[in-house]
Amino acid sequence: xxxxxxxxxxxxxxxxxxxxxxxxxxxxxxxxxxxxxxxxxxxxxxxxxxxxxxxxxxxxxxxxxxxxxxxxxxxxxxxxxxxxxxxxxxxxxxxxxxxxxxxxxxxxxxxxxxxxxxxxxxxxxxxxxxxxxxxxxxxxxxxxxxxxxxxxxxxxxxxxxxxxxxxxxxxxxxxxxxxxxxxxxxxxxxxxxxxxxxxxxxxxxxxxxxxxxxxxxxxxxxxxxxxxxxxxxxxxxxxxxxxxxxxxxxxxxxxxx
Ligand code: CDP
Numbered sequence: 001x002x003x004x005x006x007x008x009x010x011x012x013x014x015x016x017x018x019x020x021x022x023x024x025x026x027x028x029x030x031x032x033x034x035x036x037x038x039x040x041x042x043x044x045x046x047x048x049x050x051x052x053x054x055x056x057x058x059x060x061x062x063x064x065x066x067x068x069x070x071x072x073x074x075x076x077x078x079x080x081x082x083x084x085x086x087x088x089x090x091x092x093x094x095x096x097x098x099x100x101x102x103x104x105x106x107x108x109x110x111x112x113x114x115x116x117x118x119x120x121x122x123x124x125x126x127x128x129x130x131x132x133x134x135x136x137x138x139x140x141x142x143x144x145x146x147x148x149x150x151x152x153x154x155x156x157x158x159x160x161x162x163x164x165x166x167x168x169x170x171x172x173x174x175x176x177x178x179x180x181x182x183x184x185x186x187x188x189x190x191x192x193x194x195x196x197x198x199x200x201x202x203x204x205x206x207x208x209x210x211x212x213x214x215x216x217x218x219x220x221x222x223x224x225x226x227x228x229x230x231x232x233x234x235x236x237x238x239x240x241x242x243x244x245x246x247x248x249x250x251x252x253x254x255x256x257x
Contacts, residue, residue: 002243003234044176045070045160045256047247048168051182052216052224053209054189056235056243057164060182063244065162068257073154074110075165075172076134078147080125081108081116083134093133100142108150128200131208135215138166144222148172160256166216169227177254179230180247186210188236 047064051057058074065072082103083093091098109115113122124130137143144167151172155161165172169179184192190206197205216224226232231250235243251257 002238002246003236004246005232005234044155044173046155046168046173046176047162047178047180047251047256048173048176048227048230049162049164049180049182049247050166050168050170050224050227050230051164051180052166052189052213054191054193055182055184056192056240057182059240060235060243060247061162061164063240064247064251067244067248068162068251070256071158071161073151073161073163075147075151075163075168077110077114077125078108078150079138079143080130080134081110081114081121082106082143082147083130083137084121084125085116086137087129087133093136096140096142099137099140100146103140103143103146128197128208131212135212139215139219139221141221148222166224167222169230170225171222174227178247178250178256179227180250181226181230181232182243183232183234184236 047061047068047070049057049061049064058076061074062072064070082099085091085102085106086093086095086099089102091102093099107115107117113120114125115121116125148167148171151163151165151168155163155173163173163176169176169181186206186209190202190209193209194200194202194205200208213224233243233246248257
């Protein structure tokens with residue numbers, strides 16, 4: 001069974017904002033919200049699934065969405081699409097101003113396929129080159145602001161959804177009724193990702209994941225972090241079915257299933 005750490009409760013049953021995070025997972029951060037848009041839309045029926053690369057969040061999020069008949073949004077694909085566009089246009093991913101403009105101007109559809117300015121980039125956004133550039137693009141507060149706006153717009157239009165990423169429970173939908181933070185040991189995550197990447201070796205994949213974990217969890221704006229009221233799920237030794245079942249139970253408890 002997945003190792004589960006529910007949010008701590010005080011005597012009144014309220015969540016207490018302190019977390020015990022296993023050493024291999026990403027530490028909890030306070031999230032500075034000053035430069036990000038504040039919520040001015042009503043709470044959505046969102047199941048927020050956050051976690052680092054290889055924690056299993058995409059597989060689980062897709063399966064939960066299918067079981068519940070809810071729409072699914074992969075926000076990582078949106079950051080990847082911005083990195084892809086920068087590379088395609090020959091823009092340095094470090095050029096914050098130009099990349100921010102690209103993010104604001106680009107046409108983006110994320111569904112089963114990822115369409116960037118009308119071009120199907122579903123495969124290309126997963127390339128090692130885009131993967132190398134994406135975390136730098138994701139540091140950019142203006143890019144984040146724009147993508148968060150689009151993510152909230154998506155949820156407004158759909159009314160509900162299973163949304164996965166790094167900051168969904170902390171920043172994008174802090175009022176989500178179900179928040180799960182998935183993690184797994186570094187070795188297990190690298191192994192899983194190596195199986196998906198046909199042309200990369202374990203060492204290369206492990207180094208890439210470690211580098212991205214570091215950039216993602218130490219950036220000042222909306223870092224990868226465990227929301228105080230998220231359920232922390234260690235998937236190192238569990239099957240996809242077990243984790244899906246767990247999230248479905250949480251959704252049922254929250255009245256979403
Ligand atoms: O699939 P994988 O876990 O490799 O990554 P992803 O979910 O496709 O996300 C790619 C990158 O986008 C992450 O490493 C983050 O830098 C960034 N990201 C983010 O900053 N915030 C999100 N909500 C989602 C992704």
